Amino acid sequence: MYRYIALLDGCGRREDGACIDERLQELGLRHKLALGCIDLYADGDTPVLSLASVGALVGHAFPRADGSSDLSRLSSPRRLVDFFVDNFWGEYLLLQPSGRDSDAATVMRDPSGGVDCVYSPSKRFITSDITIAERSGLYSRAIDWDFIGGNLIYPHHKAGRTGLAGLRELLPGCQLHVRGNRYSLEQAWSPWPFVAPSRRHRDRLEAQADVRSAVSSTVKRWAETDQSLLLELSGGLDSSIVATCLQDANARVACCNLVTPVPGADERRYASLMADVLGAELHVERLGFDETQPGFRIPAHAVAPSTWFLQHAANELNEAFGKRLDINSFFSGGGGDTVFCYTRTAAPAADALRERGTIAGIRAIRDLAEIHQCTFWKAGRLSLRKLLARPKPPRRPDMSFLSTKPAPVMLEPHPWFEAPDDALAGDRERIFDLAGTQVFRDGLARGAKWHLRMPLLSQPVVEACLKVPSWMWITGGRNRAVARDAFADLLPSEILHRRSKGSFMNYSGAVYRRNKRLFQDYLLTGQLEGQGLLDTDSLRQFFDRDLASRDDRFMRIFDLCAVENWIRHQT
Numbered sequence: 001m002y003r004y005i006a007l008l009d010g011c012g013r014r015e016d017g018a019c020i021d022e023r024l025q026e027l028g029l030r031h032k033l034a035l036g037c038i039d040l041y042a043d044g045d046t047p048v049l050s051l052a053s054v055g056a057l058v059g060h061a062f063p064r065a066d067g068s069s070d071l072s073r074l075s076s077p078r079r080l081v082d083f084f085v086d087n088f089w090g091e092y093l094l095l096q097p098s099g100r101d102s103d104a105a106t107v108m109r110d111p112s113g114g115v116d117c118v119y120s121p122s123k124r125f126i127t128s129d130i131t132i133a134e135r136s137g138l139y140s141r142a143i144d145w146d147f148i149g150g151n152l153i154y155p156h157h158k159a160g161r162t163g164l165a166g167l168r169e170l171l172p173g174c175q176l177h178v179r180g181n182r183y184s185l186e187q188a189w190s191p192w193p194f195v196a197p198s199r200r201h202r203d204r205l206e207a208q209a210d211v212r213s214a215v216s217s218t219v220k221r222w223a224e225t226d227q228s229l230l231l232e233l234s235g236g237l238d239s240s241i242v243a244t245c246l247q248d249a250n251a252r253v254a255c256c257n258l259v260t261p262v263p264g265a266d267e268r269r270y271a272s273l274m275a276d277v278l279g280a281e282l283h284v285e286r287l288g289f290d291e292t293q294p295g296f297r298i299p300a301h302a303v304a305p306s307t308w309f310l311q312h313a314a315n316e317l318n319e320a321f322g323k324r325l326d327i328n329s330f331f332s333g334g335g336g337d338t339v340f341c342y343t344r345t346a347a348p349a350a351d352a353l354r355e356r357g358t359i360a361g362i363r364a365i366r367d368l369a370e371i372h373q374c375t376f377w378k379a380g381r382l383s384l385r386k387l388l389a390r391p392k393p394p395r396r397p398d399m400s401f402l403s404t405k406p407a408p409v410m411l412e413p414h415p416w417f418e419a420p421d422d423a424l425a426g427d428r429e430r431i432f433d434l435a436g437t438q439v440f441r442d443g444l445a446r447g448a449k450w451h452l453r454m455p456l457l458s459q460p461v462v463e464a465c466l467k468v469p470s471w472m473w474i475t476g477g478r479n480r481a482v483a484r485d486a487f488a489d490l491l492p493s494e495i496l497h498r499r500s501k502g503s504f505m506n507y508s509g510a511v512y513r514r515n516k517r518l519f520q521d522y523l524l525t526g527q528l529e530g531q532g533l534l535d536t537d538s539l540r541q542f543f544d545r546d547l548a549s550r551d552d553r554f555m556r557i558f559d560l561c562a563v564e565n566w567i568r569h570q571t
Contacts, residue, residue: 001045001046001329001447001448001449001450001451001452002042002046002058002059002091002093002114002115002116002128003028003029003042003043003045003046003128003129003132004029004040004041004042004043004046004048004058004093004127004128005024005029005040005041005042005125005126005127005128005132005133005136006038006039006040006041006095006107006125006126006127007020007038007039007041007124007125007138008037008038008103008105008124008125008126008178009037009103009124019137020136020137020138023135023136023137024041024132024136027132027135027136028043028044029041029042029043029132030042030043030044032048032056033048033050033056035050035053035055035056035095035096035097036097036098036102036104036105037097037102037103037104037105038056038095038097038105040056040058040095042058046058046059047059047060049061051071051080052071054071054080054096055080055094055095055096055097056094056095056096057092057093057094057095058092058093058095058115059090059091059092059093059110059114059115060090060091060092060114060225061084061088061089061090061092061110062088062089062090062221063087063088064087064088064089064460065217067086067087067088068087069087069088071083080094080096081094081096081106081108081175081188082188084108084110085108085111085188085189089110089112089218089458089459089460090110090112090114090458090459091110091112091114091115092110092114092115093107093108093109093110093115093117094107094108094110095107095126096108098179103179103180104177104178104179104180105177105178106175106176106177106178107119107126107170107175107176107178108174108175108176108188109170109171109172109173109174109175110172110173110459111172111173111188111189111459111462112172112454112457112458112459112462113171113172113173113438113441113457114441114453114454115128116128116129116301116441117169117170118130118162118167118168118169118170118303119167119168119169119170119176119178119183120133120138120139120166120167120168121166121168121178121181121182121183122166122181123138123139123166124178124181125138125139126170126176128301129300129301129448130164130167130301130303131300131301139166139167141164141570142164142165142166143163143164143165143567143570144161144162144163144164144165145531147161147162147163147304148163148305148528148531148533148563148567149533150411150412151163151304151305151563152402152528152533152560152563153397153398153399153402154395154397154398154411155398155559155563156436156439156559157395157411157412157414157436157439158171158304158414158435158438158439158442159171159411159412159413159414160185160412161412162303162304163303163304163305163566163570164303164304164570167303169303170185171414171415171438172438173187173188173189173190173415174186174187174188174415175187175188185415187415189459190415190416191416191431191434191462191466192416192419192420192423192431194462194463194466194467195423195424195427195431195466195467197355199467200467200468200469201467201468201469201472204472204475204482204485207467207468207472207482208482208485208486209486210464210467210468211461211464211465211468211482211483211486212486212487213464214460214461214463214464214465215241215242215245215455215456215461215464215483215486215487216245217460218245218455218458218460218461219242219245219246219249219331219455220245220246220248220249222329222331222453222455222458223246223249223250223251223253223331224249224250224251226251226328226329226451226453227251227252227328228251228252228253228325228326228327228328228329229251229252229253229254229327229328229329229330229331229453230254230255230256230318230321230322230325230327230329230330230331231243231246231253231254231255231256231278231280231330231331231332232256232257232318232330232331232332232333233255233256233257233271233274233275233282234257234267234271234333234502235257235267235268235269235270235271235274235495235502236267236270236333236336236501236502237336237340237480237483237484237491237495237498238333238334238335238336238337238340238456239274239332239333239336240270240273240274240333240491240495241333241336241456241483241487241491242331242332242333242455242456243255243274243275243277243278244274244277244487244490244491245455246278246331247277247278247490252327253278253280254280254281254283254321254325254327255271255274255275255278255280255281255282255283256282256283256284256285256317256318256321257271257282257283257284257285258284258285258286258287258314258317258318259284259285259286259287260286260287260504260506260507261286261287261288261289261507261510262506262507262510263506264502264503264504264505264506264507265287265502265503265504265506265507266502267502268282268284269494270494270495270498271284273492273494273495274492274495277490277492283321283325285317285320285321287310287313287314287317287507289510289511289514291309291312291313291316292309292313292511292514292515293309293515293518294309294515294518294519294522294561294564294565295522295565295568296309296312296565297312297445297569298312298445298565298566298569299442299443299444299445299447299448300448301448302442302443302566304442304566305562305563305565305566305567306439306442306443306562306566307442307443307444307445307562307565307566308443308558308559308561308562309511309558309561309562310504310507310508310511310558311443311444312445315444315445315446318330318446319445319446319449322446322449322450327450328450328451329450329451329452329453330446330447330450330451330452330453331453331455332452332453332454333454333456334437334440334454334456334457335437335440335454335456335457336456336480336483337480338430338433338434338436338437339434339456339457339461339462339465340456340465340473340480340482340483341426341430341465341468341470341473341480341482342473342479342480343426343429343430343470343473343474343479345382345386345425345429346368346379346382346383346385346386347386347424347425347426347428347429347470348364348367348368348426348470348471348473348474349361349364349365349367349368349379349380349382349383349386349471349474350383350384350386350387350424350425350426351364351424351425351426351427351469351470351471352364352469352470352471353383353384353387354387354424355424355469356471360471361383364383364471364474365379365380365383366379366477367471367474367475367476367477367478368382368383368474368477369477370476370477370478371474371477371478371479386425387425389425391419391423391425391428393411394411394413394414394417394432394435395411397411398556400538400553400556401534401535401538401539401542401556401557401560402533402534402535403532403533403534403535414435416431416432416434416435417432417435419431424470426469426470426471427470430466430470431466434462437457440454440457441454465482468482478499479499484496505552508554508555508558509547509552509554512547512554512557512558513547516543516547516554517543519543519557519558519561520539520540520543522561522564523539523557523560523561523564524536524539524540526564526567526568527564527567527568528560528563528564528567534560542557
């Protein structure tokens with residue numbers, strides 16, 4: 001929804017400047033301002049704010065309740081990025097020219113990543129949508145096959161490189177320094193300071209109050225900014241908490257829910273409870289089997305494989321809702337499991353043992369045993385093993401169904417993978433998972449036409465939740481316990497005390513069984529096979545066997561099809 005392009009060598013100073021300006025205007029983008037070497041173009045729906053001579057802001061930025069919005073307090077223009085990270089939050093991109101070098105600039109993407117940002121160091125542009133650069137003649141699309149090989153081995157991993165040659169993504173919370181054709185990166189925001197012992201909550205009631213305040217104010221602010229929204233209400237705890245925060249918002253709210261023809265994902269009962277709390281109509285649509293072809297249309301702005309068939313099918317239905325209801329944004333509880341520390345390991349008890357000692361550790365082990373319905377002794381054994389084990393790598397390579405041609409490559413590290421030497425196991429796991437949430441927006445095509453808000457991944461919420469130690473999140477043998485207790489007075493008891501979660505796994509398995517020959521032909525006659533990247537023998541053997549009841553390797557097949565589909569759409 002944020003559409004912009006920044007040219008870093010002055011459009012009017014290029015030989016083809018007039019032609020580029022004309023093409024951008026044909027795309028609905030107008031020249032908004034010039035700052036140093038930066039010429040910024042944006043469409044009429046994209047907020048652009050000039051910060052005098054020190055920079056410009058694209059998107060939405062809100063002052064923190066305990067911060068300062070007075071730019072005159074800046075000690076120097078070089079402190080602008082730090083000032084914004086400390087005193088503002090939102091979905092924004094900050095652009096700043098260098099006062100010393102005529103060809104230098106700094107760009108910072110806010111920690112939530114709500115404004116897309118890809119850039120070409122050689123072509124000297126930064127944009128929200130690569131099709132803007134293509135259609136204005138600044139970029140020609142070409143596949144980076146080395147990236148594809150790595151993406152097959154480490155799927156759903158984002159670290160800055162894209163699937164298009166000569167194009168990179170500026171990661172959330174990072175800043176880009178450009179000088180001529182050279183560039184460098186640094187972190188403007190990191191999650192690690194917020195899990196430090198000095199900032200960690202020690203009182204559970206204070207932690208609950210902090211989480212409730214951050215979530216409530218963030219959701220309400222986004223709702224009142226957008227005025228009208230469609231809440232994707234799954235029926236689970238995370239989207240239900242978002243719903244509770246919309247009760248007093250001055251905005252028009254509608255709700256939607258998707259169900260499937262097979263058991264496991266029908267959450268209408270729980271979604272209806274929350275829609276009733278809001279006094280909003282719940283729009284329900286059924287996901288069928290006709291929308292599950294592997295060669296579906298993908299978002300034109302996607303610069304790497306990201307969308308699989310379930311995302312596409314759900315997106316088509318949600319877009320239909322959005323058009324019919326004439327809303328300005330979609331709201332989602334996406335990222336809630338990670339932010340609210342829905343962990344499936346023994347890390348919280350291991351953290352309590354290490355940080356708070358034996359008594360707190362024993363209490364956490366009891367909570368862990370209750371959550372996982374196992375004996376205290378098993379939970380204790382797993383907790384001690386986690387406490388004594390060496391840290392695991394953030395990601396493990398997956399070579400299944402791949403040939404030996406894409407030799408295992410070194411994982412390009414995400415900046416948040418650089419954990420302090422004394423980091424707790426639970427903090428490592430949840431921050432590594434937090435880095436993984438940065439792919440969530442990529443496969444959702446509706447984000448190109450509407451604002452797609454994920455308030456639980458907004459900076460104030462993430463920071464408040466990181467300050468809650470991992471063992472507090474399993475208090476009383478309940479997952480996401482701090483979030484449950486923070487909103488206990490607003491959630492229906494059926495949702496507050498619910499232990500189960502809806503799942504689309506049965507539906508996905510049914511799709512595979514119905515279409516496995518279609519998926520087989522798609523992969524064995526495609527671009528990946530043509531590049532020699534697939535182990536065709538192991539694929540044929542898998543497709544020829546009946547799918548066992550607990551065999552979830554069909555999800556790997558869907559991932560491979562998603563990569564193949566993205567590649568076919570690049571030509």
